[in-house]
Amino acid sequence: MNFSVHFVLIFSLSLSVRGAIDPSCKLLEKFNLYGVHKNGDIIIGGLFPIHFTVTLPELSYKTKPEVLQCEGFNFRTFRWLQMMIFTIEEINKDQTLLPSIRLGYSIYDNCRKVPQAVRAAVTLLNGADNIFKNSKCTGSPPIPAIVGDARSTQSIIIGRIAGRFGIPMVSYSSSCSCLSNKVEFPTFFRTIPSDSFQAKAMAQLVKHFGWTWVGSIATQDDYGQYLVQLFNEQVQNYGVCLAFTEAIPKIPSRAKILQIVDTIKRSTAKVIVLFAGVGDIINLANEVVRQNITNKQWIASETWSTAALLATKKNFRSFGGTIGFAFHKGEVPQFKKFLLKVRPTSIPGNSLINRFWEKLFGCTFNPPDNTTRYAIASISEPICTGQEDIEKTDSVYNDVSQLRVSYNVYKAVYAIAHALHNLVNCEPNKGPFLNKTCANISHLAPWQLLHYIKEVNFTNKFGEKVYFDENGDPIASYDIMNWQMDADGSVKIVTVGLFDASATPGQELLIDEDLLIWGDGQTKTPSSICSESCSPGTRKAARKGQPVCCFDCLQCAEGKMSNQTDSIHCLTCPIDYWSNQEHDQCVLKEIEFLSFEDTLGIILTTIALFGTGITTVILVIFICYRNTPVVRSNNIELSFLLLVSLLLCFLCSLTFIGQPTTWSCIFRHTVFGVSFALCISCILGKTIVVLMVFSATLPNNDMMKYFGPLQQRASVFACTFLQVIICILWLAISPPFPVKNIKYQNAKIILECDVGSVTAFCCVLGYIGLLAAISVVLAFLARKLPDNFNEAKFITFSMLIFSAVWVTFIPAYISSPGKYTVAVEIFAILCSSFGVAACNFAPKCYIILLKPDQNTKKHVMGRPAVAST
Structure with a gap:
């Protein structure tokens, strides 16, 4: 999004925020957003990508455009949303953390699209929704903090808006290294490591297995382009070259997908690093499987390394053996029980839960209006009773074996709660603000909470330390995952290693290669090189117009030798030595003189x-x-x-x-x-x-x-x-x-x-x-x-x-x-x-x-x- 759009958004938002203290403030138009809400003393905002796509209305410029329609419900991301609700309810039951404060929430679906994400953010920051009314239009913004967003592009845009008003954001999945810039994003924090660490981890993985000829594919957004740039900078230090770099467009295009697949097929690179979200990969993965491309080793970013939607028996022939990075998973007790307790609701503004119920059971509730969409749906789908049994369903929603992003949501909510705890327990005349004052919880300003979030430092009930460094980033560590076929034919995602950025240099990456399973039935580490290594006795000679990884091997000249693989130069032998026939070592020259034995x-x-x-x-x-x-x-x-x-x-x-x-x-x-x-x-x-x-x-x-x-x-x-x-x-x-x-x-x-x-x-x-x-x-x-x-x-x-x-x-x-x-x-x-x-x-x-x-x-x-x- 360009500067002019940012300016318009910030300008309009500033008018709305000023309207909070203006008795005449009024929202002219309500956005059509899916959300879940619950009142409380302090409302925490949330942004989650519950739907894959948005149906764009026809813009004729003659009539008012129809509202955007979100399609493609994602049960995995809905589980993230449920984790936020679960965590808030857990905190409300805790009599030691915030005993006198009841937290509420206001959560919206951003549909993975920037326009919808901005609408949801503006709605959160202004309280411009009929759910929460303030007839006097006085006080601070209704949301002192936001949990989100999931994607880096949306976080960049919303982070600039929120930073303008000092409203803290704690993201659970936005990993772009650009968000560590505190000048541009002073109020942004996250419980997920920066991509700079993931790029370093991937580069070390490539180096560990000796791959020097690697292809890369990334989404055409801030997340993908920043990450592939960082990865390229890292691997260059190890002598690795990118065979190709392709971008997946944000607007799906079959022609572009076919062109990317054709590049994959023609490239001699056997290893492909893919930086993209699950929704961006689906079309590409389907085409790779359809064309039966099986001789590639895929390296997954954290966004899809544990995606059950892709790790299927159908995709295993092409994507089996995938190695990827994932956040540490957490075992959250009682969470599955909480997931199974969800029920349809008639509370206004909680339409997202009903939407989940409809998609899970393939039914529809009585249409709330006479829209054409619901009229058509009611003909083809049965009516939901609300008594359907979730326990009998088998979906990603109730699979709590890989709580990784969900666990990051859990930590994000607790970070805000601990900041509120520290704020509430401020001792009079010892506060951090002007004249050593403390914040007033009844009139809490977001910038006051921001101060305490910066200083959050606690150990959760699972023994993990949670804090943010000067850039708002957490401790960087990843699990290394491997897609394997189970005995029953299902695909399992197994942890085979660890990357810990805080470890001693050179010891960050640990892999148990005995646990690794390679794709396409290979029993040994696949090779991905542009040119075969030059044996001792030869030197590398770069091919004109090609990357440094592509070279020819030239025999060392007489009197010179190389005793290492892939030598760049041949060494001249000392004056009393000469190269042997293989030119891989210097041997004493034959001493000749006329002897009595000749x-x-x-x-x-x-x-x-x-x-x-x-x-x-x-x-x-x-x-x-x-x-x-x-x-x-x-x-x-x-x-x-x-x-x-x-x-x-x-x-x-x-x-x-x-x-x-x-x-x-x-x-x-x-x-x-x-x-x-x-x-x-x-x-x-x-x-x-x-x-x-x-x-x-x-x-x-x-x-x-x-x-x-x-x-x-x-x-x-x-x-x-x-x-x-x-x-x-x-x-x-x-x-x-x-x-x-x-x-x-x-x-x-x-x-x-x-x-x-x-x-x-x-x-x-x-x-x-x-x-x-x-x-x-x-x-x-x-x-x-x-x-x-x-x-x-x-x-x-x-x-x-x-x-x-x-x-x-x-x-x-x-x-x-x-x-x-x-x-x-x-x-x-x-x-x-x-x-x-x-x-x-x-x-x-x-x-x-x-x-x-x-x-x-x-x-x-x-x-x-x-x-x-």
């Missing part, structure tokens, strides 16, 4: 040892035959030194095998550099000796005296020592060290030696290359000298092999992965060593061992040209 390591070790053995054999042969011309030719000392250097070259290759350490990295590179420098220095010295020997054979040439054994040893030492100096500087500046290489193979840690100073390493290799280049040049120049046994030829071949090996080594070294990089380096050392050994010593060993007749000075020093002469 096949390749064994092969290279064998080759190196074989080379060492061959060199040793050659050394032994040369030692044994050291006095022969072949061994003595070209400086025997250099030959022995060369063999020793070759031994070092073969052995240094073994330092490249095994796990790199600081000392092994230093040792392998320095030994390699010094060994090859010594080897090439010896070859260079031998080459120079060859050239000197040839020059010494010429007349007047005495070159050998400048390059004798001492100078040869000195030259080898000098060339080698220079390499030692380079290595010492290298170790001093930036020595080699072990590193974990992960740049080329992410899944492996390659243990290798970093050279440290690249410049120093290049100097070591460059120096060896320089010595080799000089040896090649000199040997090449001496290759055709006319000696019969010219070592220059073999030196040339050995240096060419050496150079070729190390030139091809560079690209092979760069392109080889992991441990094969080291293997290439070892292979180059071994190949160059074998090349030097084979070219320099194989021909001599051949002569020594197989051609001893050529192992003579004449043969060694002979010249082919002379021999031919």
Whole structure:
């Protein structure tokens, strides 16, 4: 209802209230309302939705509209009304609560429609009814407090009107959280928890069962729309999404009902939360049953979770297993006996009781007038005698097993009674009002009673504490209900849990899952998700344009992992770890280095040892035959030194095998550099000796005296020592060290030696290359000298092999992965060593061992040209 309508209502009401003190006040027109009334010292008002619908008159704007007709009698809500009457009569019999005051009541049916509810409220607040007459039109409004209304929309409208005049309202069923706003509704109280608690409870229920894809349906009123909004805000905190949100219109529309049912059928959501009253759900429930929709789990708000009208055998196939929230029920003694004592009445204004009797027994009383409706009814229905037996009927009316809203009515009436008790027992000069005065019960103003209602705090006869917080709300707690099929085929509503908002956070919701029965014959908790959970090793990737609950599962990238279900991100593994094949954990990377246990390591070790053995054999042969011309030719000392250097070259290759350490990295590179420098220095010295020997054979040439054994040893030492100096500087500046290489193979840690100073390493290799280049040049120049046994030829071949090996080594070294990089380096050392050994010593060993007749000075020093002469 918009602001202008509110203004008109409040304005008209204010005129009427002012008329209470105006002797000329007069009600121009009496509303046609169903009600129940009883006089007393203090009259408590009541508003109840006894009928489902209202037949709207035709508005032609040419004639006066007919009065509204309420249809669809609700026995359950009539029981609520009877609870108010029962409670007032119980209080009147109590000699301790209000012994000197007799309470009366004036109760109206609002027919669940706003216009009728406003008419009933205005009638209550103004006393504008022929039942209670005040000829002087003086005093306070006849109703100091109202019990009601049932629905949030009506309470919002009436609460604003009543708040304008300070008249307290205590509702038994209006749960909209908006009514907790004391600025807008300063006089509103309730014995039912606010929807903010119900929304929280429902969200925790959804979370408890792991449902993340939920549909919602709500009535198109304040109750439904506020509640679905609160529920959506709560479930978002738990990662739950609403698959759809539908609204049930206040004016029934079959087209809209069919559209809602079609949405339910097409949605992949298996769980549907429904916020609506029983009357709003009937058409929807009938259509769901008619279309045989059975694969949905319904979650009921407190308004229909215990509705026997819906929990029937006919509806069970579609709605069986429904889980809902309900207020705590109360066992009120003597109430059923009271319900069975009701009888038709002839008292004016109590037409609602007669209306109940007609609907219960399907009869009609003698029509009070000649209206067409009663004329038609009298033809088709028997006349009520008033002697029909209620005890023989089986209806919701006399079922007192689920007194929940009725119990809230009971507490609401008692809250007003206790407020009146405190007001009456105010001690003179200690009152809460101006100058410490007390209220006068004979001229009670509603705002005075409002003060005492705010401070109500008592424990009823059932041991339950009743009080209102600063927002006018009670302690929030709910029973959790479950619709189950009994052995006799009837539907029973069983309590399976509890929600207590005052409990420790995280402990509010308690459910006994062993008592739960799921719908459609399911034996386990139904699943309602948009996308299946992402297993460990994957991550969630949102689908464009869809809620966050709808996603795809993507495998984690290499080197990343997720070890939880529904991970949003994949975690990068630490530097020494790598993701396993499933990408659900990080495992230590495979550590790779050329070890002595590897096949390749064994092969290279064998080759190196074989080379060492061959060199040793050659050394032994040369030692044994050291006095022969072949061994003595070209400086025997250099030959022995060369063999020793070759031994070092073969052995240094073994330092490249095994796990790199600081000392092994230093040792392998320095030994390699010094060994090859010594080897090439010896070859260079031998080459120079060859050239000197040839020059010494010429007349007047005495070159050998400048390059004798001492100078040869000195030259080898000098060339080698220079390499030692380079290595010492290298170790001093930036020595080699072990590193974990992960740049080329992410899944492996390659243990290798970093050279440290690249410049120093290049100097070591460059120096060896320089010595080799000089040896090649000199040997090449001496290759055709006319000696019969010219070592220059073999030196040339050995240096060419050496150079070729190390030139091809560079690209092979760069392109080889992991441990094969080291293997290439070892292979180059071994190949160059074998090349030097084979070219320099194989021909001599051949002569020594197989051609001893050529192992003579004449043969060694002979010249082919002379021999031919």
